[in-house]
Amino acid sequence: MIDKTLPSTAAAVAGIEDGSTVMIGGFGRAGQPVELIDALIEQGAGDLTIVSNNAGNGDTGLAALLAKGRVRRMICSFPRQHDSWVFDGLYRAGEIELEIVPQGNLAERIRAAGAGIGAFFSPTGVGTELAGGKEERTIDGRRYVLEYPIRADIALISAYRGDRWGNLVYRETARNFGPIMAAAASTTVVQVDEVVELGALDPEAVVTPGIFVNRVVPVGSRPWVQGGAFVGGVDIEGRSCQVRS
Amino acid sequence: MIDKTLPSTAAAVAGIEDGSTVMIGGFGRAGQPVELIDALIEQGAGDLTIVSNNAGNGDTGLAALLAKGRVRRMICSFPRQHDSWVFDGLYRAGEIELEIVPQGNLAERIRAAGAGIGAFFSPTGVGTELAGGKEERTIDGRRYVLEYPIRADIALISAYRGDRWGNLVYRETARNFGPIMAAAASTTVVQVDEVVELGALDPEAVVTPGIFVNRVVPVGSRPWVQGGAFVGGVDIEGRSCQVRS
């Protein structure tokens, strides 16, 4: 029997080595695998290259990993947010390297890694300083720059439900980078709200087939989602909110 | 109010011009938009370039279009099937041009057109005669050939259910080329078993968002699917089969 589920986040992140490239899903806080990041902090790997759209919020999750000094290099599209003080401090102190990638090129480069594409010509960024030094070509009258895949040793992502084969579904805009990062890493580790029986996920609606997933760990419902129903959330200042009737 | 639905297949294929490039979904008979092809035959456009994985089966659908002499050129991966006598005859008589593309390159080239990629390096076909004359490059020790997007004026595809915004879901392996062709054509025409109310399709499970779809026409249930339930099919010789209990 195939069973990719693990009993703890500690088991899920076991074996991550110093110097690894780690993709971390999420767009802001939505889809950020906070419990896995906490486990990674506990696990202790350092000298990491992190690929993630943002560079952490507040003092938790990715920001906490940064604060521990475990990250040598960030590859992201938008590190500067209203609550990215941890990254900001490290960057200004020269304690972290940064590669800025336009968001769509970031997504497509990750997708290319998973899909076995050697490189691709993208129209995004042409003529800007972020295309500096890159090969440029005009095809059918339009200018493109050549972009290369971004691969990772590990992907840490958050999904809504998964089964023991690793099939995943997501929830709303928390889907974001999860499906493409799952395919781009040698080892993909997923935290889910809930592990469901094999066959419980509609095969027409599976977003990430289990072939891309190595480890699945249930972390329980988020405060705003219980048993599949929205039961009230928190706003960006963290105040708790009512259930929608 | 946005309403992309049309009352007839004739209205759905109106305006297709001689000399157009037309993508036709389907893998064998699964997902082949037979009713739209019939309407295209009736509509009369000729001198067409057809992009489709196969080159027609039996005497219906794409094979019937070919038999009418409306197709100048086929771009496909696998024209030769046990029941592709119409294409075979035209090809041997020198009455049709053929571009053979490995199936994954066909899919990725169609996907590239929809996703705004100018060209991409693919490992498929390297060192074979189907890569003849194509630019080759070694990246990270692996050989790739440069492949270009395939665009179309029109895509004719078949989906299972759609709404008036053009959101689509498919059924089983009949999904095949539908989602990528929908994004690669200037005008995408879809036949569906059933048009459902806006909001009836689960937004987590929509496969083709309406942004890729211009026209939707309901053609009624297929004989083997009624009201969403499998009610028995036909085997490859066309014999009717029982409902699964």
Place this chain on the structure above:
Amino acid sequence: MPGALVTRISREELAARIAADIPEGAYVNLGIGAPTLVANYLLADLEIILHTENGLLGMGPAPDAGLIDPDLINAGKQPVTALAGAAYFHHADSFGMMRGGHLDICVLGAFQVSATGDLANWSTGAPGAIPAVGGAMDLAIGAKDVFVMTDLLTKSGESKLVAECVYPLTGVGCVSRVYTDRAVFDVTGDGFRVRELFGGTTIDQLEQLIRLDLRNKD
């Protein structure tokens, strides 16, 4: 400062003016910041489908206070809702939608727009600033029409419409129209042309403000 005498419209009026140019059925991405205001002025009886690049078509308005779903946010990471007819997708599909030319319109802010339609809106190039581009470059080259929403002048009175951008570029030759507090400009093969004047503004005044020709030379 000659501009001080010229009639201007408010940011809200400008948002309404842009909204009036968005037809029913359009697929539209409203950038972070002021362009987000445009959503408030789309006519309620028109169906206009909003795209947010973090993975949603059919984005609805902000939820009522106290009904926030942290999994459902826009590109500015603000809570939103999803309309009936919405669809979710991942980032590669979402940016493919943009890059592939499927969006009809996007509305973006700007530091500068050049007479050839170059856009600078992601970085002032100030030393020490932390660079952050997000989806700006993808949006700039992606939509069929890129509308810029901006004040005509900076706070210090310099024109944001320029012969050539000084700030780092977001995209080359990508802007089709510029909506400002004093006038609407089309970007043509021959530079900026005035499409509409607000209040008592004249073309002569605009030319003085931005120091660019706005009329054909023949």
Place this chain on the structure above:
Amino acid sequence: MPGALVTRISREELAARIAADIPEGAYVNLGIGAPTLVANYLLADLEIILHTENGLLGMGPAPDAGLIDPDLINAGKQPVTALAGAAYFHHADSFGMMRGGHLDICVLGAFQVSATGDLANWSTGAPGAIPAVGGAMDLAIGAKDVFVMTDLLTKSGESKLVAECVYPLTGVGCVSRVYTDRAVFDVTGDGFRVRELFGGTTIDQLEQLIRLDLRNKD
């Protein structure tokens, strides 16, 4: 014809032999034709996940007679079923799965395999034949291990294992192992090496049949 004296195993035995080398949890694509037989010999108590490139992971066996669903077919366009835990996807995602190296094993037929692992299985290059490649080239370069399932000799007694392929190539250096009716061969950096002999076959006999060195020269 020296090969006539050598013990061979049947196609069904060969399919069972290949099936025995596929571990639980493997993601496997079985090519059209003889490789499809391998599915019949996978151990029922092992979970092995079959991929069909027309858009399904978790493919199950053929349906009972009379229960055919024409929307649910394999790459050979034969009716199949889907197991609990299956997932459907479109062709670009399906071939990305292959090209991206996510499949563990694919099993393909062959006209010829070269000592450097080149595969020829899509075209005999015969004049007048209608070319048709399908997913063969994608499968050849896609899986982590490409197993070839074939008779060692053609009907006219020529070896399918060759120094260099004469037929048009499907993929370069892509085959890892060749399962034949007389022996199993690994493709190594130094040519074919015998992994297993069937019946009374000897390496000397094989070398006579295929006219290639099968032993290290040192």
